[in-house]
Amino acid sequence: xxxxxxxxxxxxxxxxxxxxxxxxxxxxxxxxxxxxxxxxxxxxxxxxxxxxxxxxxxxxxxxxxxxxxxxxxxxxxxxxxxxxxxxxxxxxxxxxxxxxxxxxxxxxxxxxxxxxxxxxxxxxxxxxxxxxxxxxxxxxxxxxxxxxxxxxxxxxxxxxxxxxxxxxxxxxxxxxxxxxxxxxxxxxxxxxxxxxxxxxxxxxxxxxxxxxxxxxxxxxxxxxxxxxxxxxxxxxxxxxxxxxxxxxxxxxxxxxxxxxxx
Amino acid sequence: xxxxxxxxxxxxxxxxxxxxxxxxxxxxxxxxxxxxxxxxxxxxxxxxxxxxxxxxxxxxxxxxxxxxxxxxxxxxxxxxxxxxxxxxxxxxxxxxxxxxxxxxxxxxxxxxxxxxxxxxxxxxxxxxxxxxxxxxxxxxxxxxxxxxxxxxxxxxxxxxxxxxxxxxxxxxxxxxxxxxxxxxxxxxxxxxxxxxxxxxxxxxxxxxxxxxxxxxxxxxxxxxxxxxxxxxxxxxxxxxxxxxxxxxxxxxxxxxxxxxxxxxxxxxxxxxxxxxxxxxxxxxxxxxxxxxxxxxxxxxxxxxxxxxxxxxxxxxxxxxxxxxxxxxxxxxxxxxxxxxxxxxxxxxxxxxxxxxxxxxxxxxxxxxxxxxxxxxxxxxxxxxxxxxxxxxxxxxxxxxxxxxxxxxxxxxxxxxxxxxxxxxxxxxxxxxxxxxxxxxxxxxxxxxxxxxxxxxxxxxxxxxxxxxxxxxxxxxxxxxxxxxxxxxxxxxxxxxxxxxxxxxxxxxxxxxxxx
Ligand code: SF4
Numbered sequence: 001x002x003x004x005x006x007x008x009x010x011x012x013x014x015x016x017x018x019x020x021x022x023x024x025x026x027x028x029x030x031x032x033x034x035x036x037x038x039x040x041x042x043x044x045x046x047x048x049x050x051x052x053x054x055x056x057x058x059x060x061x062x063x064x065x066x067x068x069x070x071x072x073x074x075x076x077x078x079x080x081x082x083x084x085x086x087x088x089x090x091x092x093x094x095x096x097x098x099x100x101x102x103x104x105x106x107x108x109x110x111x112x113x114x115x116x117x118x119x120x121x122x123x124x125x126x127x128x129x130x131x132x133x134x135x136x137x138x139x140x141x142x143x144x145x146x147x148x149x150x151x152x153x154x155x156x157x158x159x160x161x162x163x164x165x166x167x168x169x170x171x172x173x174x175x176x177x178x179x180x181x182x183x184x185x186x187x188x189x190x191x192x193x194x195x196x197x198x199x200x201x202x203x204x205x206x207x208x209x210x211x212x213x214x215x216x217x218x219x220x221x222x223x224x225x226x227x228x229x230x231x232x233x234x235x236x237x238x239x240x241x242x243x244x245x246x247x248x249x250x251x252x253x254x255x256x257x258x259x260x261x262x
Numbered sequence: 263x264x265x266x267x268x269x270x271x272x273x274x275x276x277x278x279x280x281x282x283x284x285x286x287x288x289x290x291x292x293x294x295x296x297x298x299x300x301x302x303x304x305x306x307x308x309x310x311x312x313x314x315x316x317x318x319x320x321x322x323x324x325x326x327x328x329x330x331x332x333x334x335x336x337x338x339x340x341x342x343x344x345x346x347x348x349x350x351x352x353x354x355x356x357x358x359x360x361x362x363x364x365x366x367x368x369x370x371x372x373x374x375x376x377x378x379x380x381x382x383x384x385x386x387x388x389x390x391x392x393x394x395x396x397x398x399x400x401x402x403x404x405x406x407x408x409x410x411x412x413x414x415x416x417x418x419x420x421x422x423x424x425x426x427x428x429x430x431x432x433x434x435x436x437x438x439x440x441x442x443x444x445x446x447x448x449x450x451x452x453x454x455x456x457x458x459x460x461x462x463x464x465x466x467x468x469x470x471x472x473x474x475x476x477x478x479x480x481x482x483x484x485x486x487x488x489x490x491x492x493x494x495x496x497x498x499x500x501x502x503x504x505x506x507x508x509x510x511x512x513x514x515x516x517x518x519x520x521x522x523x524x525x526x527x528x529x530x531x532x533x534x535x536x537x538x539x540x541x542x543x544x545x546x547x548x549x550x551x552x553x554x555x556x557x558x559x560x561x562x563x564x565x566x567x568x569x570x571x572x573x574x575x576x577x578x579x580x581x582x583x584x585x586x587x588x589x590x591x592x593x594x595x596x597x598x599x600x601x602x603x604x605x606x607x608x609x610x611x612x613x614x615x616x617x618x619x620x621x622x623x624x625x626x627x628x629x630x631x632x633x634x635x636x637x638x639x640x641x642x643x644x645x646x647x648x649x650x651x652x653x654x655x656x657x658x659x660x661x662x663x664x665x666x667x668x669x670x671x672x673x674x675x676x677x678x679x680x681x682x683x684x685x686x687x688x689x690x691x692x693x694x695x696x697x698x699x700x701x702x703x704x705x706x707x708x709x710x711x712x713x714x715x716x717x718x719x720x721x722x723x724x725x726x727x728x729x730x731x732x733x734x735x736x737x738x739x740x741x742x743x744x745x746x747x748x749x750x751x752x753x754x755x756x757x758x759x760x761x762x763x764x765x766x767x768x769x770x771x772x773x774x775x776x777x
Pocket of ligand 1: 543591592593594595596597598599621648651652653654655656
């Protein structure tokens with residue numbers, strides 16, 4: 001299948017290793033991945049902060065860039081949630097029936113990465129090997145908006161050598177919430193402290209999720225506290241295969257480039 | 263009649279601090295001057311109590327296989343009612359009046375307070391007993407009564423605790439949820455002059471009962487709210503757990519119920535949905551121990567005068583706004599508070615509002631015009647836990663975003679707002695993000711400029727201005743030298759410039775095919 005990667009703006013700049021991992025997994029499964037360099041952002045930050053008018057040209061650009069893409073894969077559940085939950089309303093708000101029609105045609109072709117694997121490509125075993133303790137954090141949008149439910153866990157259970165450990169209160173928000181983490185920094189930090197306590201109590205070595213935004217937030221505290229728990233996007237775990245030497249060569253595979261997966 | 267309290271005055275004390283500031287103080291557990299309970303134990307109390315209610319709620323909703331259907335039915339009934347609110351309110355008035363009650367219409371808090379005083383005047387009571395009522399909090403009734411020499415006595419156990427402690431409710435189903443049993447003991451021992459009181463639940467309840475029974479038997483007037491008004495029967499429905507409410511509703515001669523106009527239901531039969539969803543959502547009970555429905559004033563039974571004050575107080579404009587009308591579906595179960603991770607941290611007082619938690623964050627700014635509560639729509643991480651539990655499917659995150667957009671528009675309409683840091687930052691970001699050349703250029707610039715901020719460990723540990731809120735507790739990864747886009751450009755696009763990446767990476771294995 002021909003898959004068009006929407007990397008998302010913050011993954012592009014901050015977590016290129018996640019994009020590389022997505023490409024690696026999908027190509028290993030025999031698919032063709034394309035990347036449209038004209039892509040920018042889905043408009044989520046502006047929309048969620050109340051800058052609806054400002055987010056319109058951004059989402060219009062997204063729709064324009066991907067209008068003729070066959071299937072779009074996004075390694076971020078919150079960006080997919082932005083599209084599914086708000087694009088239709090945004091098009092109506094803009095009083096643009098043509099845009100509304102394009103959105104309607106586009107949305108069924110947009111998939112979050114793990115959702116694409118399990119629901120669209122019908123694969124759970126992607127041939128990965130990762131010999132670490134891993135805890136899964138179901139990010140709010142992946143759980144409550146996309147209803148991914150057990151999908152990421154199905155994928156993780158098929159990874160060779162992986163020891164999946166339970167995370168207490170896993171469904172509770174980590175306190176990121178985009179600009180919330182800045183505007184309400186104290187509450188956000190208190191929420192994060194609860195989350196980090198659960199992560200540390202789980203005894204895991206690696207925390208994973210389908211959103212780098214939440215992982216960056218949680219890891220921000222783990223790193224500040226000088227713990228050795230790492231945060232790794234699900235795609236990066238799935239990209240690890242028997243031949244892991246290739247990964248070691250990749251300087252930016254994990255958040256802390258000096259600590260590479262075994 | 264004595265001096266009337268100024269309109270709006272009653273609400274003023276709720277809007278003193280912005281949410282981030284009030285939340286910071288709640289988290290830092292600094293004692294607030296006006297509350298004896300605002301110390302470090304508060305957070306533990308709130309967390310413990312909400313966890314207990316949440317667990318019960320989850321258990322009794324999971325056992326109903328038709329739970330989602332009940333939520334949908336509840337949402338549909340409430341939405342339909344709001345579409346035809348004028349019709350159902352008039353129907354209620356006609357049926358209720360026919361049975362001997364009297365309906366009064368109050369457009370705002372001041373009018374509602376004046377109506378209460380007018381109804382009370384001929385009876386000249388020195389005390390009135392009250393059943394827990396949020397509308398009374400909303401109109402600032404207690405302060406108004408005290409100004410007129412009438413002592414309001416709360417009979418709901420939790421409200422009584424709050425009243426005796428000169429505190430404020432922090433949760434509209436469990437108003438004293440932030441107060442522990444030991445703290446209640448100290449309070450009762452002082453207020454009821456029982457220095458030897460223990461903190462066993464039996465002793466505390468017995469003390470409260472002794473205090474309240476006396477009041478029930480001797481006070482001629484009661485003031486209540488209501489959970490539902492029934493249009494087809496002219497009934498007023500109140501559900502509760504203690505039975506104190508029922509005493510208030512049956513023993514006095516005069517009963518005044520202050521009810522928001524949105525509380526009407528078309529038919530008695532609609533209770534079949536809400537008497538299942540409300541108790542399960544509110545207290546985790548399958549049914550409330552006391553479900554009371556009053557219609558009119560039959561001879562020889564109950565109050566001889568029964569007044570309903572229908573309170574608008576800012577509801578009509580919400581009704582007119584299609585986007586946020588769903589706010590008025592609320593049946594005040596407080597499930598969204600118990601589920602909210604922000605409320606867990608801050609408790610109710612930080613919202614500086616009668617209605618706390620997620621519903622407060624959308625209701626308060628709408629009831630008291632947006633200027634009064636600009637920070638509340640931002641008091642949420644948009645995690646969606648509230649929407650997930652709401653028994654009438656109010657999409658609270660959606661309404662929050664709608665209200666945020668109104669805040670932004672208000673700010674942009676002023677010079678200081680449009681030149682403010684946030685607006686400038688968001689405008690510049692939008693300028694970059696809508697263009698395929700500007701965004702990568704900005705990333706390149708940031709890659710070069712960040713070096714001053716990046717520590718030797720590769721992380722950013724300090725940021726200036728408002729961004730310092732992040733780095734106070736969290737490190738931020740530095741931008742890697744090469745973005746994904748540039749990596750792709752470097753490694754892939756040379757092979758096939760017209761369609762980058764059209765060919766699978768020759769290095770990658772293709773051991774599995776799942777086309
Ligand atoms: S918004 Fe929904 S969950 Fe919150 S109090 Fe109202 S009905 Fe209950």
